[in-house]
Amino acid sequence: MSASGETPRRSSKRRRNVITAGQAVEGPRVIVVGAGLSGLSCALHLVKTLGASVTVLEARERVGGRCWSHTMKLSHGGEALDGGAENGLADPLRAAVDLGAGWIHGIRGNPLSRLCTSYRLEMAFTGSGQVIPMYDACTGHMAPPQVDEKVERVFNEGLTAASAVGEVDLLAEEMVARHAPRLVASAQATSGAQQTARPVKQRFPGAGMFLPLMEVYLGQVASWTKLPQEDVQEVAVVLESMLFAAECIGTESLMQQTALGDYLSVHFDMCIPYATPLERRLFWWHRSNLEYANATDLGALSAAYWNFDDEHSFSGAHALLRQGYGALAAELARDAEKRGVEIKLAHEVSLIDSARGFVSGKRREESGAKPVAFKETADFIVVTLPLGVLKDARVRFTPALPAAKTRAIEQLGFGNLNKVALAFPYCFWDQHFPVLANVSASPGEFFLAVNMKPVAQANVLVLLASGAFCNALESMSDAEAVQRAMASLQRMYPRVAVPPPTDFIVTRWRSDPLARGSYSFIKRGATPDRIADLAAPLPGGKVFFAGEATSSKHIATAHGAYLSGLRAGKDITEAFTGKPSSSSSVPATPESATSAPL
Template identity: 25%
Template sequence: PRVLVVGGGIAGLGAAQRLCHRAFPHLRVLEATGRAGGRIRSERKFGGVVEMGAHWIHGPSQGNPVFQLAVEYGLLGEKEMSEENQLVELGGHLDLPCVSYASSGRNVSLELVADMANLFYTLLDQAREFQHVVETPVPSVGEYIKREISRHMADWTENNETKKLKLAILNTHFNVECCVSGTHSMDLVALGPFGEYTMLPGLDCTFPGGYEGLTSNIVASLPKDILVFNKPVKTIHWNGSFREETLPGEMFPVMVECEDGDRFPAHHVILTVPLGFLKEHLDTFFQPPLPLEKAEAIRKMGFGTNNKIFLEFEEPFWEPDCKYMQVVWEGSSPLEDAAPEPKDTWVRKLIGFLVLPSFGSVYVLCGFIAGLESEFMETLSDEEVLQSLTQVLRRMTGNPQLPAPRSVLRSRWHSAPYTRGSYSYIAVGSTGDNIDLLAQPLPADSADAQLQILFAGEATHRMFYSTTHGALLSGRREADRLTSLWHTKAQPPQPEP
């Protein structure tokens, strides 16, 4: 069979690797850009490697195929592979900051920070318990946690200023969770299915030499001419009868038309493009259009933006053992709607800065920001971003003389034409069933026209959506689906007894 994989991210590479092992000789991977890896993108910068996209292996333990491959390819250190690291259960809770700065330049009590983290994560864990409830008390995770916070506030005995500070710390946690979920607001994340997302055990870890080591190794394991770069696909024509001049007798049910006019007939297409791209091109990408309920599932599912801003410093202004600095925006509260003007206030969505392992004499902070403010940030120049963040750092440290960062580097996932955001979440109005519906091959109902378009990518994995391991597993799942189809076809019919 002729198989085309559309998209050279980890889902597409995982499918191709699986199919090559199963001896599918007529295989091509069409990648829209000039590089493989998709939302895995490591850049050599600041004398080291920084991750523009995927950052951690979430749950690096035996049940995680990304971890298994990383071990197989020798990409991790001993600590990352150690038995005890694999047994740690984090439950999706982030480490506490080593310093918490209020926006007025004072330090926030770490005891208060720990109390509020404890409250927030208790409520977040409770929000995962509604998956088997017929009707949820409120539609979204955000509304549920806010309702519970209001109840807890009745028992707060501190003075007014401390109560306000507590709310501001909780607001930072909401912003962190927006980064984790890849959403503008937790009010957009559906409460009922929230608990279906499954966390694997293991202490989240990074790749010392860059995440791209993983995709490079997969690419190296594939036959040379399989990957075709700079080949954006315009339309997938399916349920048809297409010919190719070199094979006059053969009919193909699918034909992939590229932006440059090239056409590739195929028996099967494994589509691994991001959900953000599908949302944007839904009306033109499939000919005939997708069945209504599948198109509806794509529209309803959530897909948001989470970006990183790297700042390079000549000298660190933080303590040597500091790993994460939190920013608490005073006056902010999760119980009040933020002003909709991102122009001057976009920085208030920033959750703080991770301190990256130092590259020799270079010191780098990595800020995270999600949602519409993050998308607005993409429209600014490097100079504007650098200026804004210098002001933020001077405000929070209370040091108006703090030297400006030497340089800035940032991701722009929303502007990336073949991605249009970061990753998926289950939005209010959709359920895990929408993910399964998106993952169903086409055509849905006919036994003769088997598996013309198969769907993979992180947004098609019901338990591990938004993750690299979810994407990898989805690609393998569709490769296995094709393998079993052809395995069945290859079995000679047994004579009847």
């Protein structure tokens, strides 16, 4: 659905000319498999820069792929609910909620925030690093801030140490230059030169127990060394990573084989050896939150590369779209169709022949009749299928995919995140907070509620399920999933009678045959190099790949999907013209909004 509630129309194909070496050359014929953000951005790029004749084949009956905005009903007993007319939609009794991609992560320089400005889609800024109310569902009270701050500090220090170990070679070079004199002095002061032959943890007895240093030890070491506590802590973190690496020398892949969850659990137990039940629940809440960010149980996530792409993140506040991500996808589709792109919905591709340049599959008929076979030929093919669908081998390639491609598909992870959206007759929660934390004894079970009140003036909560519980939810009925969600809310607000929902929807992304999950991550044992293998074109230079899983700088993000489509379009332009593309990576904007501030 678009912002106005319309479905993109199917337009007639137009074939344009592109000027190459002073002569007009007919643009190539291109098939794009998938009408998600990557497929739509690629199609737009090709018609704008190459005059290509582009057909987008989409298996679903809507555009957007994993950008799916569902319309929640905001009425009860025939009466309009609070704020309906202000939600920005055509129908004042409805509100859009995102069941797939949700946030624009960092608005500064982000191509999606620029597109929203161009298409006049309203963003609701949720801030970055804002205070989140932590509801202890086991006691019915707010978790004391000082306790959560302590646990969060230890959790983040564990993440820092894991990241440091993952880059031990670079760290060793940097730290020798910056801190070698201090490290040597500290080592001599604490262990003595006569102990250098002893095992590493015996020479540094605190290293395997309290690094990063607990406050009591931090003060002592700072006093001994006459150094600022910040410097001592930095050295401690690096020393822990270097010691861990030293223990692993001789193994095949150091931290590549270590799961981030295992590392964090050991780190937490060492730093808070006598943790209270609340401290452990808070630790698991922060773990669930990270599992949401990576769409997987931390037991499967690489400790070495879990955040390898952080340096490329966009800065600024995060934002939700009032009309939903589906509106952005619909605007891109509308823009593409205006430029001559043909978008064919309900066309599921089952075969991609890279040697003969065609795709085939079946088209579902609106009447419910038997699907009709189709075949489309092209000069170039762009595959934007989700990694989960590639893993599922739902689409056959001939000739068979090369070994590097199949290895990438196998070794990269494709995670899962599910949501239960609930509409209520009135707002019973703290409506001023964009998100609400549920600190429960069941990790990942609706650990976070996204508050749609400040976004769409709607009495809607979107509850997130991550980790192992997310996968367990897939086998629940709608009634059971809603009952579990309602029970979680009642434990968060024990002094309020939580009203029955007036509308709800439950996602099951892993069970969806056209997705088989939510987004990608680096599995334990894999490296980021596999992303480049997945993104590489097939031999012959006719079949290209795009999608968030192919984005080496922005994996697992909607903007990564969008940018990967631009990259694939640029690669095809270079392959067709035989020269480097002169186009920039600046996102395409609609002709009607060329003067809009970006």
